[in-house]
Amino acid sequence: RSLWEAIFDSRAEGNDSYPSFQPRALLVLRLEQGFHNTEIENHTMSPEWGVSLGGERVLPLGGVSGKHIVYCNEGGKYAEYEADEHGFNNPKGLWAKESLDVAMIGDSFTQAACVGQDENTAHWIRQKYPATLNLGMAGNGPLIELGSLEEYIAPRKPKIVLWTYYNNDMGDLDFEEHVPLLMRYLEEDGFTQKLEGRQAKIDTALMELSKKIEAVVPR
Secondary structure, three states, rough: OOOHHHHHHHHHHOOOEEEEEHHHHHHHOHHHOOOOOHHOOOOOOOOOOOOOOOEEEOOOOOOOOOEEEEEEEEOOOEOOOOOOOOOOOOOOOOHOOOOOOEEEEOOOOHOOOOOOOOOOHHHHOOOOOOOEEEEOOOOOHHHHHHHHHHHHHHHHHHOOEEEOOOOOOHHHHHHOOOOOHHHHHHHHOOOOOOOOOHHHHHHHHHHHHHHHHHHOOOO
């Protein structure tokens, strides 16, 4: 099954299901060209990148919060999870903790492609360090990961930041350095999009985008 066939099947089973909206995909997605599952290989930024919040272009770094996420399939079964309060692959409640043991930043390996909830890295780290927050999203490169650090992690001052590097990150950087918004994280001290306080509006925008994608995916 395609990703969207799996999402539709999940909804038929009673789940409120959505895809994992990765930041990289939101930078290049062009609905007028039809949706396809290889958008992450596109190195051309879309003029309609991200989502619009009150007329402002914003790039979400998580996904739809509190929904059932159908992620990916590499071994015959789709990996699925319940998104946390900011659309990441974590148990709910970690964001309310006063302090963090570990914060994880990275791409698909960190997000947990494409394994079950008891098989991913964050799960095993939590056996010793329960307050472990995972902000990995597939397709993330160094500047998106820096954005995740600035938006969500730096204010919480975790004891350990585990920033996972993979060899495709340098290719991702070739794309990301041409995205003005992402360069602001590097060049402007203290820059943020204030994403944490805008989650409700981000959810609404991503769910509307989902409807638009559903209208053009092959059945």
